[in-house]
Amino acid sequence: xxxxxxxxxxxxxxxxxxxxxxxxxxxxxxxxxxxxxxxxxxxxxxxxxxxxxxxxxxxxxxxxxxxxxxxxxxxxxxxxxxxxxxxxxxxxxxxxxxxxxxxxxxxxxxxxxxxxxxxxxxxxxxxxxxxxxxxxxxxxxxxxxxxxxxxxxxxxxxxxxxxxxxxxxxxxxxxxxxxxxxxxxxxxxxxxxxxxxxxxxxxxxxxxxxxxxxxxxxxxxxxxxxxxxxxxxxxxxxxxxxxxxxxxxxxxxxxxxxxxxxxxxxxxxxxxxxxxxxxxxxxxxxxxx
Amino acid sequence: xxxxxxxxxxxxxxxxxxxxxxxxxxxxxxxxxxxxxxxxxxxxxxxxxxxxxxxxxxxxxxxxxxxxxxxxxxxxxxxxxxxxxxxxxxxxxxxxxxxxxxxxxxxxxxxxxxxxxxxxxxxxxxxxxxxxxxxxxxxxxxxxxxxxxxxxxxxxxxxxxxxxxxxxxxxxxxxxxxxxxxxxxxxxxxxxxxxxxxxxxxxxxxxxxxxxxxxxxxxxxxxxxxxxxxxxxxxxxxxxxxxxxxxxxxxxxxxxxxxxxxxxxxxxxxxxxxxxxxxxxxxxxxxxxxxxxxxxxxxxxxxxxxxxxxxxxxxxxxxxxxxxxxxxxxxxxxxxxxxxxxxxxxxxxxxxxxxxxxxxxxxxxxxxxxxx
Numbered sequence: 001x002x003x004x005x006x007x008x009x010x011x012x013x014x015x016x017x018x019x020x021x022x023x024x025x026x027x028x029x030x031x032x033x034x035x036x037x038x039x040x041x042x043x044x045x046x047x048x049x050x051x052x053x054x055x056x057x058x059x060x061x062x063x064x065x066x067x068x069x070x071x072x073x074x075x076x077x078x079x080x081x082x083x084x085x086x087x088x089x090x091x092x093x094x095x096x097x098x099x100x101x102x103x104x105x106x107x108x109x110x111x112x113x114x115x116x117x118x119x120x121x122x123x124x125x126x127x128x129x130x131x132x133x134x135x136x137x138x139x140x141x142x143x144x145x146x147x148x149x150x151x152x153x154x155x156x157x158x159x160x161x162x163x164x165x166x167x168x169x170x171x172x173x174x175x176x177x178x179x180x181x182x183x184x185x186x187x188x189x190x191x192x193x194x195x196x197x198x199x200x201x202x203x204x205x206x207x208x209x210x211x212x213x214x215x216x217x218x219x220x221x222x223x224x225x226x227x228x229x230x231x232x233x234x235x236x237x238x239x240x241x242x243x244x245x246x247x248x249x250x251x252x253x254x255x256x257x258x259x260x261x262x263x264x265x266x267x268x269x270x271x272x273x274x275x276x277x278x279x280x281x282x283x284x285x286x287x288x289x
Numbered sequence: 290x291x292x293x294x295x296x297x298x299x300x301x302x303x304x305x306x307x308x309x310x311x312x313x314x315x316x317x318x319x320x321x322x323x324x325x326x327x328x329x330x331x332x333x334x335x336x337x338x339x340x341x342x343x344x345x346x347x348x349x350x351x352x353x354x355x356x357x358x359x360x361x362x363x364x365x366x367x368x369x370x371x372x373x374x375x376x377x378x379x380x381x382x383x384x385x386x387x388x389x390x391x392x393x394x395x396x397x398x399x400x401x402x403x404x405x406x407x408x409x410x411x412x413x414x415x416x417x418x419x420x421x422x423x424x425x426x427x428x429x430x431x432x433x434x435x436x437x438x439x440x441x442x443x444x445x446x447x448x449x450x451x452x453x454x455x456x457x458x459x460x461x462x463x464x465x466x467x468x469x470x471x472x473x474x475x476x477x478x479x480x481x482x483x484x485x486x487x488x489x490x491x492x493x494x495x496x497x498x499x500x501x502x503x504x505x506x507x508x509x510x511x512x513x514x515x516x517x518x519x520x521x522x523x524x525x526x527x528x529x530x531x532x533x534x535x536x537x538x539x540x541x542x543x544x545x546x547x548x549x550x551x552x553x554x555x556x557x558x559x560x561x562x563x564x565x566x567x568x569x570x571x572x573x574x575x576x577x578x579x580x581x582x583x584x585x586x587x588x589x590x591x592x593x594x595x596x597x598x599x600x601x602x603x604x605x606x607x608x609x610x611x612x613x614x615x616x617x618x619x620x621x622x623x624x625x626x627x628x629x630x631x632x633x634x635x636x637x638x639x640x641x642x643x644x645x646x647x648x649x650x651x652x653x654x655x656x657x658x659x660x661x
Contacts, residue, residue: 029645032406033384055660118534151474153535154521237478237519240659251377252482253652254384254645 025260035256043261052245052262056269059241062156062231063224066163070171070220071213073164078175078212079205082182093176096169104166108233111162115152115234122149158234159241163224170219178212179205211281218277222270242266343583345370346379346390348570350548351443353600360590366583374524375481383408387577391584397569398483398642400439401432405642409438410574416585419592427609430569432641439571440588441609443544446567446629446637447484448560450528450546455537463492463561466540468511473518475537477530480522482655483648484566485512487640488540492563497638505654512658522659531556542568544606547626551605558626564636569609 025043030036046052081092099107114120126147133144152158182205190200206213228243235241242262249259341364345357349372353359357368373379376399382388383403395403403409414420417440420428427441449460455475460466466476467489478485487497489508495501520536527539528549539546546558572591574584590596597613607627608614614622621627629637642648 032402032645033408051657051660058660116533116535151520232524236521237516238659238661240656245656248482248652248656251375251381253649254377254380255649255652 021260022264024257025264027257027260029255029257032254043258044265046258047261047265052242055240055242055245056265059225059243062160062163062241063221063227065160066167066224067171067217067220069160069164070168071217074168074171074175074216075209075213078172078179078209081172081176082179093173096172099165100169104229107166108162108229111165112153112233115158115161117149117151117153119152121152125150153234154236154239156236156239158236159231159239162230162234163227166227166230167220167224170223171216174216174219175209175212178209178215182208214277214280218273222273225270226266339580339582341366341583343368343392343580343587344390345587346382346393347372348394349374350545351394351570351604351606353596353603356591356596356600359596359599360587363590364583364586366580366586368587383575387575389579390575391578391580392587393573393575394442394570395439395573397430397432397571398640400571400573401642403573403575404433404438408576410576410578410581411437412440412574412588413585417589417592419589419594422592422594422597422610422612424609424611424614427569432569432639433571439573440592442570442572442591443604443606444567444569444609445542445544445606446560446634447479447488447540447565448543448546448558448629450531450539450541450549450556450558452531452534452537453555453557459557459559460538461559461562463488463563465538467492467515469515470518472538474520476519477521477523477527477536477539478519479527479540480524482651483640485540486651486654487566491565491638492561494563497566498641499643505650509654509658512655513661516658516661542606543626543629544604547605547624550626560629560633560637562636564638567634567637567639569639570606 023037024035026039026041027035027037028040028042077092077096081089084092112119116122126149129144129147137143152161186204186208187200190204191197195203226243227241228247231239231241231244232247243266246259246262246266249255249262253259343366345368347370352370357370361367373382376396379393379395380399380402383390383393384406387408400409420436420440423441427444429436430439430441433439449463449466451460456472460472465472466478486505486508487500489511490500490504491497493504493507493511495504521530523530523539525542525545527536527541528545530536531539531541531546532549532553541558543558543560546556550556550558572588574581574588578584591600592610594610594612594616597608597610598616601608601610601613601617601621605621605627608617
């Protein structure tokens, strides 16, 4: 009985719509608005053409890079939060959480305002540049060349910056959850027994945080892999990720069956990643009962 | 995180909860991202008879500042307007059934497409007396013979919007956008696959209609080579990119650039000498509209001379409404941006819906260009 409501929710709002899209992926367009479910595998065959595989690979690369950068940036921060005094800890975690309370679209537009050619970063650089130019002039070296704004927006770098910014909390929170349970006496023992700080980090902290690293990476990688808005708004001419292709198949190309097949390939990839993670954490819990 | 619930850690479980909330938030965020426009009409489901409401699905920056309020004052009908970004979004929203819109604004090709798909209601001309205000040229159309399903709203031409101080002379050829490194990194193209392919065909000396299949590989090669010089494919927000200095040349519609020119006198617009693509946006009533009576009233109101002039004053697109045009100031009527001269228009053509397969071919071509 207690299971009834969530089960109903899951079936009506998750399984049923997904089943429809899944069925579409075996269909064909019949005229402009009808889809006939012919059981064809043609959509999947087409989705596995090199063109789309390359886009999948590129999406995975961008998502992987995002995950790596989030880990590199998030790990020291999570450690700092763990060892911070109680009061400060709450504030630091609040800092991570705060962006979540703003709509993704607004955050992305804010990032555009920061990165664009007449944006905050280039404005700051231009100010420094003109100050430097005035200085060199007063020293008798003549003015510097005209300031050329950096192209920070509409390229793949902008997409990665945007994705890291959006997904950092997904990495920091699980890392913090793992690190907070860490037995401090192990670190003291390691330092007492002659290991340096680097060794203690590498051989004590990182392995103990491994479950956090794994779940944080997964929580970052999966949404980053399917990200749509960020490459659409921050990306350049070649920054299309798989979700952008799916959107275009559903809208511009009006080919729902093919869009559905692409969506499900993305979904299968996600399921495989989750299954691998479950497998890995299952093995670990067996090793350390 | 799944194992983050310690036996004593109450704060930690609070944090885990926050994390879950965060995941939920981002999910809703990405959903909102899929359709940035406002939800269709919240009250639409309850619409039974002809209550004093109307759900209008329109392009952004495409109505007069006070038009909706004026209509409410005149008729008592409250208009609920939501926005779409392109015809594909409009089509995708209505494809699985009308979610409650009464009046929509598809372009010529999509009027044809939606008529073919049986998605539009015939318009009762007896309820649109203001149709007589329309310039006779626009009273019939090949995409809707006899104007049975669509009423003319605006027409528009694609061209190059540019920043005068950053461009040498007038960039009056598609070459600058499609086939030249001269303005490398300073170009934004419209992300509409069909429009891009057609304009490239036009640049290569063909009609925008019935593009021969053997020309497509050439267009693809040209765009792949040009991509290195293109900063972005925009979503019909090229005028903003031009205004904030992100690029110096954009492929855009004349009306959007005319709006930008009001804000920045350094911006201008040209229809390249090879000729261009024309579009006509139309007012239509989708099948299943909950308020068809109000929809007719609203369309008739928009075709009114004064109301039409008020709209043109804001959106600065060419109007097919002769009576409204007569009320407009001279600077609008004689603007070469809004109303390109007849000899330029003679080089322009309307596109045509040539079937789903052709659309798919264009889409695949652009996907390959962008993936390369």
